[in-house]
Amino acid sequence: MRILFHTLCFLFLFSSCKTPEARRPVNIKSGSFIDESINRNKQLASKEEARIQKIIAQDTLHDYITSQGGFWYFYTKKxxxxxxxxxxxxxxxxxYNVQDLNGNIxxxxxxxxxxxxxxxxxxxFLGLREGLKLMKEGETITFLFPxxxxxxxxGDDHKIGTNIPLKTKVTLNKITQESTTKN
Structure with a gap:
């Protein structure tokens, strides 16, 4: 009886010492949602940029500058x-103020x-953060942001909804350099 017990224990231990196997995923997902999202965003960006280009083409009073960050601006006071x-x-x-591209405040x-x-x-917001870096003290610039x-x-959870391109008029009053604020 004792030999049978030891044999069963030995077989049990031998069969339980197996190397772990990699688990296979139950569902294999493709990147289709991400691909669709990328395509939707590209289409939205091109529509907004085309709309901004149309506004720029119709505005003969101002000379617009294209920023490296992907927005447009002109100087009111330089x-x-x-x-x-x-x-x-x-x-x-x-x-600053904030308007939609139709000029509604x-x-x-x-x-x-x-x-x-x-x-x-x-x-x-990103565009304004980058736009301020282009300004000098006392300047007023109007930005068009996709x-x-x-x-x-x-949006901003208040008045600005989803995917709204903006027009802002910004006046930079004062710049205080970081080195002077530490003293």
Whole structure:
């Protein structure tokens, strides 16, 4: 009886010492959802950019500049003598308003009040964050942002909805360099 018990234990141990096998996925998913999303976003971006190009073509009063970041702008007030533009960590003081591309005011300058912002250290929508870096003290620039440079898919949870391209008029009042704020 004892021999039978030891034999069964030995067989049990021998059969349980097996190398682990890789688990196979139950469902194999393709990247079709991601591919569709990419295509939808590309189509949306091209429609918005075509709309912005149409606005630019119809506006003969202003000379628009294309930024490296994918938005367009023109100067209302330009300072040709200043050289200082805000860099990472600098503090800027500015005013701005927000409109849709049809010119309907979403947020007035008075509603938004004067903003004090640490460059790249605080939250601000991407296009405006990059646009401020192009400005000099005292300048006023009007920016045209496609939705992916503005509030994108989510909007701002208040007045700006999903995928809304924006037009903003920004006045940069003051730049305080980071090195002077540390002293």
């Amino acid at each position: 300072d040709t003598t200043a050289v200082l533009t805000p860099k990472f960590g600098d503090i800027v003081n500015f005013n 979403i947020y007035t300058q008075k509603e938004l009040d004067t903003i004090t912002y640490h460059i790249d250290k605080q939250e601000l 939705s992916y440079q503005a509030y994108g898919y989510y």
